[in-house]
Amino acid sequence: MILGKKKDKDVEIPSASLADIVFLLLIFFLVTTSIDTEKGLDLVLPPPGDIEVKIPKKNISNLFINANGQAMLDNEIVEVNEIQRLVKEKLFENPLLIVSLKTHKESEYDVYIKVLDQLKRAQAKRISLADPDEE
DSSP, X not given: OOOOOOOOOOOOOOXXXXXXXXXXXXXXXXXXXXXXXXXSOOOOOOOSSOOOOOOOGGGEEEEEEOTTXXXXXXXXXXXXXXXXXXXXXXXXXXXXXXXXXXXBTTOOHHHHHHHHHHHHHTTOOOEEEOOXXXX
């Protein structure tokens, strides 16, 4: 019996379906990944245009943040932590109340955010953001 040389077989991984597998994995990850879209401030902006709406004075409460970081609710200085309670009381008396928030040009941004947080905790849904004062 004559033994011959064995032929060396090339070991090869079949790659014909590799592109299909990668494509299916890509689709799987795209479909199963959830994207958090609720980032930022939850504010409803008015439609563009110069439409002016007349609002009775009794339905507006003015909240001003001065340059020193003090909050003034209807021309009375209040602590930022008290805004929630005071606005809740005002909303209880008048559910149509709109809180107009205005800041001084040099006021601190963190105070502005704290005041907005207090208004949200007071469940004030109607908040008007006015342009900063130039004074």
